[in-house]
Amino acid sequence: MISQYRVHLQTLVLVIFVVHPSRPVCVDVPSETEAVLGKPMRLTCIFCMKREEVKAKTRVDWYYMPTAAEKDIIPEKTHIYKYEDSNAEDVDGPFKGRLAWSGSQDLQDVSILILNVSYNDSGFYECTVLREFEFGFFTPSFSKTKNITLNVKEKATDDTTAIYSEIMMYVLLVFLTFWLLVEMVYCYRKISKSDEQAQDTATNYLAIPSEQKDNPAAPVTE
Template sequence: MLSRTRVHLQTLVLLILVVHLSQPVCVDVPSGTEAILGKTMKLTCISCMRREEVKAKTRVDWYYMKEDENKEYGITSHKFHIYRFEEDSSGALDGPLNGRVKWNGSHDLQDLSIIITNVTYNDSGVYECHVQREFVFDFFTPSVYITKNITLRVKEQATGDTAALYSEIMMYVLLVFLTFWLLVEMVYCYRKISKSDEQAQDTAY
């Protein structure tokens, strides 16, 4: 009886392990910085959360500032508020990119990216992703504020973006490693359960 209880317990542990390791992996990768004229460009903004932080109110504000050739003289460009995401209301705002900015974030709100359609040369500049999270706990509601900057260049033809390519390769390597780790753990747990089951049968006889 004790051996059978142990087998069931190990089976439960295996299921918990599989569910835990099969959770989506959040990888904080930098955004691409080269857009192609006339194409669609994704501006990536990743803000990973831990499992205990999944209950949070998230607000995302995207800003655009055109790089001014006169900035060396202390003259700065106007910052445009181009997109706002909230639970109750979200959407593109009036500005130089009006009608060409769309939400491209994930359902779990760890990927907070946007896309720009029909890119023009005037879209070159600095984009800011402002993320405000208010976490919901039993007795208090702490908040965090994160800002990420992306300097975008628009070109007529594509060239190699080394940083983005390296980040993408590392992301896939990490996913492959975690998948292999999950497989090894499943095989190990299966063998342990099989061995315990055999011992239980031997004890019954």
């Protein structure tokens, strides 16, 4: 009975861990800031909706501003991409034909993808999101601006966070394997102990004289 209860409890915990991540959750994560020459680069821009049940009209604009060559000269900001009314369009300019939509269907993630990154893509990117909510005659609007500084390198640098994550993954795998082994040994010992008790009970029953089996109230004869 105890073993069956433990199995049910472990199954319930496993179901909780499996089902919980499947719930839709919006998390505002920072964008990567290093791109590799000739590789695609995703510029992450997330604007979480506070009220998912309200329909909103969303417009997204992306701007690019190159790194200033001189301190006294302010570089010009260029409109490179826009998304409105389910239509995505890369504006004429240096990024024409090299930008692709990489956002989500609910428009909480409004990221874009730069194809075939070049050294000239280094600079400052600005993501501007405008949402107009529909409340009958009242249409409030909310906006958010996110800035990303992008550096293009010839080769990717080693990510220490990824290395630590990989190490922790292996440590966790070893721990779970050891825990599973302990559980198997524990269950085996419980089953073996139950079998020994059953065998002892059967042996003691067979050792009882037949007269006492027929009449349990009869005294035991030496």
